[in-house]
Amino acid sequence: MDALGRDGYLIVKDMLSPQEVARAKAELAEVLAGIPYGRNDFEGHATRRIYAIFAKTRLFDGPATHPLVLAVLDQLLGHYQLSAPTGIEIGPGESAQPLHPDDGIYPIPRPHAELVVNVMWPLDDFTEANGATRIVPGSHRWGDRVPGEQDATVSAEMPAGSMLIYRGSLWHGGGANDTDRPRLGVIMHYAVSWLRQQESHLLAVPREIARELPRRLQELLGYNIAPPFIGYVDGRHPRRVLGY
């Protein structure tokens, strides 16, 4: 929590075993085979993104609800939901993504209480050369300032199986990939539960899949009430539509 307060990010190693990483990589490789490259500079023209990830794999149900992640989120966000969980494969030759804060999509003046927290799960070793996430340390504390030439970025270099937690107000972006191999990571992007989710999981994840998921994951996908009563369905708790 000290590092997240001071620098805006934190790397924790050895969160996934080599076997878990290999399984996730193999399964996501099949998903990626059917996915086109990005449509603009932000998505990246040599980058493929797996949206609706909870409709496509069960291997991130655990990371999304990992007790350490939820303990950090409890402190930073209070009551929260999954917003934009996405697999991101930055391909060879990709240029650096423009730096941005993830909460910049919400029209709320900075500084403000934290609205978004992101957890990046690298499935390849992240290096400066292959496009490790670039971060401007401490920039979560800035007001309207935007990063310029004078602001150093650090590359979040870390072995596969680590996790990088960073605040939604932190300026960051995917790095350029100057190697001949892709760099795959999965971002679990959470937001306070009174905001609109970036991806509409109630539509993206078919209800017959959602019904089988662990209760906490159902809640994080949006089958939940943001206190006191945001998100009801026909006046009742949304979990009722799953038959509970």
Ligand SMILES: O=C(O)CCC(=O)C(=O)O
């Ligand atoms: O892929 C990365 O390292 C970061 C990507 C990112 O920040 C984004 O797409 O919003």
